[in-house]
Amino acid sequence: MLERCIDLCKAFSTDRIRCFDFWRLDDPKPYRAAINDKLREAARTCAQHNLILLLENEMACNTGSGREAAETLAAIAEPNFMLNWDPGNSATFPDDTPYPDDYKLLPKHRIGHCHCKDTIRKPDGKAEWAPVGGGMIDWVGQFRALQHDGYHYAVSLETHWHGGKPEPGSSMSVGEASSRISMKGLKRRWPKPASTAEETREDVGLKSIRGAGQQPLGHFRAEVRGRSKHRLDVRVGRVAIHIDAAHAYLLSSSARSQRLKHISVGLVFRAL
Numbered sequence: 001m002l003e004r005c006i007d008l009c010k011a012f013s014t015d016r017i018r019c020f021d022f023w024r025l026d027d028p029k030p031y032r033a034a035i036n037d038k039l040r041e042a043a044r045t046c047a048q049h050n051l052i053l054l055l056e057n058e059m060a061c062n063t064g065s066g067r068e069a070a071e072t073l074a075a076i077a078e079p080n081f082m083l084n085w086d087p088g089n090s091a092t093f094p095d096d097t098p099y100p101d102d103y104k105l106l107p108k109h110r111i112g113h114c115h116c117k118d119t120i121r122k123p124d125g126k127a128e129w130a131p132v133g134g135g136m137i138d139w140v141g142q143f144r145a146l147q148h149d150g151y152h153y154a155v156s157l158e159t160h161w162h163g164g165k166p167e168p169g170s171s172m173s174v175g176e177a178s179s180r181i182s183m184k185g186l187k188r189r190w191p192k193p194a195s196t197a198e199e200t201r202e203d204v205g206l207k208s209i210r211g212a213g214q215q216p217l218g219h220f221r222a223e224v225r226g227r228s229k230h231r232l233d234v235r236v237g238r239v240a241i242h243i244d245a246a247h248a249y250l251l252s253s254s255a256r257s258q259r260l261k262h263i264s265v266g267l268v269f270r271a272l
Contacts, residue, residue, distance in 0.1 A: 055072065066098055070102070099137065132183075143191050
C-alpha cells in the first residue's frame with residue numbers, strides 16, 4: 001500500500017502521505033515500540049523518494065490526542081516524519097484541550113498539515129462534531145499561534161459535521177450546506193492582514209467554485225488553476241483553494257505564487 005501511495009504522490013505532484021498508527025488498543029504501551037518501528041520504517045522508505053510521512057492524530061488509532069502525538073514525535077526522530085495536527089480529533093478525549101494545552105507540547109517545526117473541524121462535548125462526556133466556530137476549539141487562538149510559529153503548509157477543512165440545512169428550493173445537498181457553514185466559520189477565524197482584508201472577504205470560498213469551474217457567483221473573479229475529475233484548483237484574490245471529494249485546502253497569501261501541492265494521500269496501517 002505504501003508503494004502505491006508513493007506512486008500517487010508522484011502522479012499528483014504532492015510531497016506528503018498521511019497515515020494512521022493501527023486501530024486503537026485498550027493498552028497500547030506493550031506494543032508502542034513495535035508500532036513506532038513500523039512508522040520509522042515507513043518514514044525511511046518515504047525519505048528515499050523525498051516524501052514526508054504525516055501521522056494524523058486520530059481517536060480511533062493509537063496516537064489520538066495532541067499529548068500522544070507529542071510522545072510519538074519524540075520517539076521517532078526521522079526529519080520527514082511529521083504530524084497532521086487535528087485539534088478536533090484530540091478534543092474527543094475527556095478533559096483534553098487541544099489549544100493551547102496540547103499545542104504547547106508539539107514541536108512546531110514538525111507540524112506538516114492541519115485539519116480544521118470543531119467538536120462539542122456533551123454532559124455525558126461524549127463528543128460530537130460541530131461546525132467550525134460552534135464547538136470548544138479556540139480556532140482564533142490556534143490560527144494565530146500557527147501564524148506566529150511560522151506554519152506555512154495547508155489547512156484542510158474536514159466536513160465531518162452534517163447539520164446544515166439547504167436553502168428551500170435549492171439543489172444544494174446537506175453536505176454542501178454544512179460545508180458552506182463550516183467554511184464561513186473558518187474564514188471568520190482566519191487571521192486577516194489589514195492590507196488584504198478586502199481580498200479575503202466572506203464571499204470568497206465555496207461560492208467561487210460552484211459549478212466546477214464555471215463563471216463564479218458574486219462580484220469577484222476566480223482563476224481556475226487546474227481541474228480533473230475529482231479535484232478543482234481555483235484562486236480568488238490572494239486566497240488559493242483546492243477542492244476534492246472531501247476537503248477544501250486553504251493556502252496563505254504568502255504561498256499565492258506556489259503550485260497547489262499539499263494534497264494528502266490516505267494510508268492506514270492495519271495489523272495482519
